[in-house]
Amino acid sequence: MFLKRIELQGFKSFADKTIITFDSDVIGIVGPNGCGKSNINDAIRWVLGEQSVKSLRGTSMSDVIFSGSDTRKAVNMAEVTLVFDNTQHFLHVDYEEVEITRRLHRSTGEGEYFLNRTPCRLKDIQNLIMDTGLGRDSLSIISQGTISSFAESKPEDRRGLFEEAAGVAKYKKRKIESLGKLSRTQENLDRLEDIIMELERQVTPLKRQAKKAETYLEKKQELEAIEISVLVDEIEHLNEQIEEGKKKAFDLQSKKALHETTIAVSESKNLELKQEMSQLDREVNQLQDEFMKIMGEIQSLDARKTEIDEKRKYAMASANAEIRAKELKAMIDEAQYEYNDRSSRLNELNVDLKLNQEKADKLSNDAAQCNVMLNEQNAYLNSLLNRRSVLENLVKQPFNHQQGVKAILEVKDSLNGVLGVVSQILKPHDNYENAVSNAIGGALYYIVTEDEISARHAITYLKKNASGRATFLPITVLKKRGIFKEHEIIAKNSVGYLGTANEFVDCDTAFEVVRDSLMGNVLVCDNLINANELARTLHFNYKIVTLDGDVVHKGGSMSGGKVRDSYSPMSLQKELDQIHEKIANQQVKTDKLRDDCSSLASRGEALQASLVQLKIDIAQLQPVVDAKKAKMDRLKAEYEELKPGELNDDEAVSEDTLVAQLSGAYSKRDAITSQLKIKRERRAKAGAEVERNDVSIRNLRRECNALLADEREYELSRVKAETMLQNALNRLSSDYEMTFEYAQTQKMDTDIAEARKRVQVLRQEISALGNVNLEAPAQYEEVSGRFEFLTKQKGDLLAAKDKILEAIDEMDQVMIKQFKEMFDKINAELNDVFRTLFGGGRASLVLVDPNDILNTGIDIDVQPPGKNVQNIKLFSGGEKSLIAICVLFAILKARTMPLCIFDEVEAALDQANVERFAKYISHFRGGSQFIVVTHRPGTMAQCDALYGVTMKQNGVSSLLKVQLQEAMQYVDKKEVNA
Numbered sequence: 001m002f003l004k005r006i007e008l009q010g011f012k013s014f015a016d017k018t019i020i021t022f023d024s025d026v027i028g029i030v031g032p033n034g035c036g037k038s039n040i041n042d043a044i045r046w047v048l049g050e051q052s053v054k055s056l057r058g059t060s061m062s063d064v065i066f067s068g069s070d071t072r073k074a075v076n077m078a079e080v081t082l083v084f085d086n087t088q089h090f091l092h093v094d095y096e097e098v099e100i101t102r103r104l105h106r107s108t109g110e111g112e113y114f115l116n117r118t119p120c121r122l123k124d125i126q127n128l129i130m131d132t133g134l135g136r137d138s139l140s141i142i143s144q145g146t147i148s149s150f151a152e153s154k155p156e157d158r159r160g161l162f163e164e165a166a167g168v169a170k171y172k173k174r175k176i177e178s179l180g181k182l183s184r185t186q187e188n189l190d191r192l193e194d195i196i197m198e199l200e201r202q203v204t205p206l207k208r209q210a211k212k213a214e215t216y217l218e219k220k221q222e223l224e225a226i227e228i229s230v231l232v233d234e235i236e237h238l239n240e241q242i243e244e245g246k247k248k249a250f251d252l253q254s255k256k257a258l259h260e261t262t263i264a265v266s267e268s269k270n271l272e273l274k275q276e277m278s279q280l281d282r283e284v285n286q287l288q289d290e291f292m293k294i295m296g297e298i299q300s301l302d303a304r305k306t307e308i309d310e311k312r313k314y315a316m317a318s319a320n321a322e323i324r325a326k327e328l329k330a331m332i333d334e335a336q337y338e339y340n341d342r343s344s345r346l347n348e349l350n351v352d353l354k355l356n357q358e359k360a361d362k363l364s365n366d367a368a369q370c371n372v373m374l375n376e377q378n379a380y381l382n383s384l385l386n387r388r389s390v391l392e393n394l395v396k397q398p399f400n401h402q403q404g405v406k407a408i409l410e411v412k413d414s415l416n417g418v419l420g421v422v423s424q425i426l427k428p429h430d431n432y433e434n435a436v437s438n439a440i441g442g443a444l445y446y447i448v449t450e451d452e453i454s455a456r457h458a459i460t461y462l463k464k465n466a467s468g469r470a471t472f473l474p475i476t477v478l479k480k481r482g483i484f485k486e487h488e489i490i491a492k493n494s495v496g497y498l499g500t501a502n503e504f505v506d507c508d509t510a511f512e513v514v515r516d517s518l519m520g521n522v523l524v525c526d527n528l529i530n531a532n533e534l535a536r537t538l539h540f541n542y543k544i545v546t547l548d549g550d551v552v553h554k555g556g557s558m559s560g561g562k563v564r565d566s567y568s569p570m571s572l573q574k575e576l577d578q579i580h581e582k583i584a585n586q587q588v589k590t591d592k593l594r595d596d597c598s599s600l601a602s603r604g605e606a607l608q609a610s611l612v613q614l615k616i617d618i619a620q621l622q623p624v625v626d627a628k629k630a631k632m633d634r635l636k637a638e639y640e641e642l643k644p645g646e647l648n649d650d651e652a653v654s655e656d657t658l659v660a661q662l663s664g665a666y667s668k669r670d671a672i673t674s675q676l677k678i679k680r681e682r683r684a685k686a687g688a689e690v691e692r693n694d695v696s697i698r699n700l701r702r703e704c705n706a707l708l709a710d711e712r713e714y715e716l717s718r719v720k721a722e723t724m725l726q727n728a729l730n731r732l733s734s735d736y737e738m739t740f741e742y743a744q745t746q747k748m749d750t751d752i753a754e755a756r757k758r759v760q761v762l763r764q765e766i767s768a769l770g771n772v773n774l775e776a777p778a779q780y781e782e783v784s785g786r787f788e789f790l791t792k793q794k795g796d797l798l799a800a801k802d803k804i805l806e807a808i809d810e811m812d813q814v815m816i817k818q819f820k821e822m823f824d825k826i827n828a829e830l831n832d833v834f835r836t837l838f839g840g841g842r843a844s845l846v847l848v849d850p851n852d853i854l855n856t857g858i859d860i861d862v863q864p865p866g867k868n869v870q871n872i873k874l875f876s877g878g879e880k881s882l883i884a885i886c887v888l889f890a891i892l893k894a895r896t897m898p899l900c901i902f903d904e905v906e907a908a909l910d911q912a913n914v915e916r917f918a919k920y921i922s923h924f925r926g927g928s929q930f931i932v933v934t935h936r937p938g939t940m941a942q943c944d945a946l947y948g949v950t951m952k953q954n955g956v957s958s959l960l961k962v963q964l965q966e967a968m969q970y971v972d973k974k975e976v977n978a
């Protein structure tokens with residue numbers, strides 16, 4: 001016994017668990033129409049993996065689950081188990097007993113398979129039964145429909161039965177799989193070939209481009225290495241040139257400024273001198289007029305005096321002693337008068353000399369003091385000028401001490417998204433510079449960027465060049481800050497509170513978020529006392545700054561004070577403006593002092609000249625006084641000889657005398673002469689000085705022009721050098737992403753002149769290369785790599801294809817052989833079987849195309865006894881069934897089947913044929929097991945055991961073993977009677 005047991009539950013009409021145990025070789029299943037007999041057949045095929053819903057007589061797979069009846073509810077699961085005796089190993093597994101179960105759930109539609117209660121796949125079941133005769137096209141399970149259609153079916157459609165008998169199904173399946181594989185391999189090959197062709201098209205030009213790119217990169221690399229050194233050398237030279245140019249220009253400017261000052265001083269001096277000269281000219285003219293006048297007076301007085309003296313001489317010579325004495329007395333009076341006059345004049349001159357000397361001393365003192373003051377003021381002016389140049393430098397390069405910030409600003413244009421430094425972006429209101437600077441604190445030097453990516457790029461640049469550190473403020477991450485409303489109300493009502501620091505700063509709208517994020521929560525107070533008070537009131541929750549720049553930090557700590565010469569980048573410009581104003585004021589002050597000093601000096605000079613003249617006058621007058629005294633003494637001695645003791649010294653001398661007039665005139669003439677001399681000398685001196693000054697001004701002007709020309713030339717070459725320097729620096733930063741300082745560390749010790757030449761050559765070579773695809777080497781590597789890989793794959797696929805073809809060929813050979821052998825075997829059996837069942841005649845099987853064993857259809861050539869019908873279709877239904885049964889039995893004889901299930905295959909046969917059919921089954925006893933669903937008593941009679949299927953409850957099948965007698969109640973009444 002091969003099939004030992006069937007267990008059904010929930011399968012079609014078998015709602016309850018039903019177990020059918022088979023213990024004989026030929027088992028009949030009997031029962032009335034519709035009781036569920038064929039459902040057993042369906043159950044066996046279902047378990048063995050039937051997938052065709054149609055052949056299971058349903059529309060969906062869930063139709064196999066019991067769907068309920070009048071009295072029973074539908075169930076949710078169908079389960080059928082077949083238990084096989086495998087001691088003879090019909091099934092190719094080691095087990096002696098094989099249990100196959102299939103289960104289906106209505107709710108999920110999921111099916112499950114079990115092999116000896118272990119879950120398995122449908123494929124496992126199919127493999128297990130393949131070529132055992134239990135397969136899909138097997139002759140193990142034959143229904144009435146199969147039998148009747150067999151004879152009528154096309155020759156090709158009959159092949160399946162023979163293939164199953166020949167056991168070639170597994171090869172056929174494998175062949176189908178192999179053909180699938182082959183077609184997939186061919187598809188892959190086709191696809192591969194297309195890709196390979198496309199890649200082949202790309203590889204050659206890419207190879208050329210890659211070579212070109214490599215040459216370009218080599219040259220570029222060499223150029224870079226040399227050019228960095230050349231650029232560094234160029235920058236160093238340009239820097240030196242610029243510095244030297246600046247120094248020279250500064251020297252020239254200083255020299256020119258000095259010349260211009262000297263010219264200005266000389267011009268103003270000349271102006272003064274010319275004014276003085278014309279004044280002197282006027283005075284000299286006046287003095288000359290006076291001199292002429294006095295000389296006229298003297299001439300007439302002298303004539304009169306000569307006349308008197310002549311008269312006196314005559315009288316003296318002829319007169320007596322009395323008259324001579326009288327004349328002598330008159331002469332003594334005149335001599336006395338002249339002496340007195342000259343000596344008093346001498347005294348006056350001496351007094352003048354003394355007074356003028358004192359004046360000159362004082363003037364020289366004043367001039368010395370004035371010079372000291374001038375020096376002091378000059379020193380202050382110089383210190384202001386120094387501070388101005390420091391501040392100007394700082395304004396030009398405010399971040400000299402912030403290395404990182406400086407480095408970023410230098411390459412600002414080549415880095416994307418760098419917007420500027422906080423201290424440059426924000427502009428504090430007047431007088432709030434200190435407060436705002438301290439409100440911002442260290443963030444003054446933060447660099448504002450468009451976003452985080454720009455900041456990351458800038459940081460990478462600093463790292464790469466080791467150019468210092470800097471802090472960045474990406475605008476996109478900034479948030480406006482402020483103070484709580486209640487705190488604002490408190491602050492506004494506090495003494496000295498001025499507002500939040502951001503209120504005192506102007507900036508572009510785009511930077512308002514920078515301003516408000518840095519200072520929106522910093523408060524400003526007028527002084528530190530009020531700041532402390534406010535801080536306490538607000539519980540030290542805010543940073544507070546004062547106008548002086550003192551700070552009360554959050555938490556209460558304080559900082560303040562002042563550093564000498566310190567500066568804030570925010571107040572730089574303001575301080576510079578103030579310095580400009582101070583310098584202008586100081587220059588006015590020093591200019592005035594310089595004028596004072598020079599006027600004191602010229603006054604001193606004039607005084608010195610008059611002192612000299614006074615001394616000359618005194619020196620000239622002294623011998624005159626002495627001569628007048630000697631004359632007076634001689635006359636007095638003469639008189640004493642004539643009249644001893646009569647001379648009275650105290651006698652007054654009349655001033656109205658001619659002598660007095662003459663003395664007055666002489667004295668006036670001397671004074672005028674002296675003045676004229678002084679003025680003329682002064683005039684001549686001034687004239688000479690003007691002359692000298694004019695010459696020197698002309699010379700200085702010429703020199704200034706030359707200096708200006710030189711300066712322009714230097715300026716021009718400096719600007720040129722600066723442009724070249726900027727270009728060189730830009731190339732360093734944009735082409736090589738290097739700062740000059742970093743590039744200096746990369747400079748090679750090489751002959752720069754040679755390097756320059758090489759740079760030229762390399763540049764020409766690079767430009768001769770034309771357009772270069774720098775991606776080409778990578779693309780070439782990728783494409784050629786793919787090309788090689790795919791070519792290898794193609795080789796592998798071709799080898800695989802050959803192998804598959806070889807395997808298919810082998811399978812074909814096996815199938816041809818097995819099929820042919822089985823066909824011949826069956827053909828050999830058929831005639832006997834036919835003759836037995838038909839009681840004579842002949843039958844054989846014919847290959848439609850013997851040359852194509854693998855596909856050929858199979859014809860049946862039969863001739864029942866006494867008939868000569870050629871076309872099988874012309875036979876009656878019963879005959880057709882019997883022919884099909886003959887073929888079936890011939891196959892069973894050629895190949896032993898462990899199990900055959902016949903479902904009313906003999907339905908169309910007449911009683912005699914049924915009996916022959918039933919008896920013929922006995923031929924197979926011992927080799928095969930038969931389960932026969934039948935309504936025919938003839939068949940029932942040949943069965944070893946009979947099972948009756950009934951529906952005791954409506955729609956629910958049940959099963960019980962019955963005796964032949966009981967079974968007979970289900971058969972066709974006519975047949976029983978017959």
Ligand SMILES: Nc1ncnc2c1ncn2[C@@H]1O[C@H](COP(=O)(O)OP(=O)(O)OP(=O)(O)O)[C@@H](O)[C@H]1O
Nearest residue numbers: 012013032033034035036037038039063065066067
């Ligand atoms: N899913 C199902 N649930 C309940 N009953 C079902 C289900 N599928 C089929 N049936 C019932 O099974 C019966 C058909 O059974 P089957 O074809 O096995 O009868 P039979 O005994 O072979 O009849 P016959 O002698 O006429 O060939 C029908 O009455 C049908 O209602």
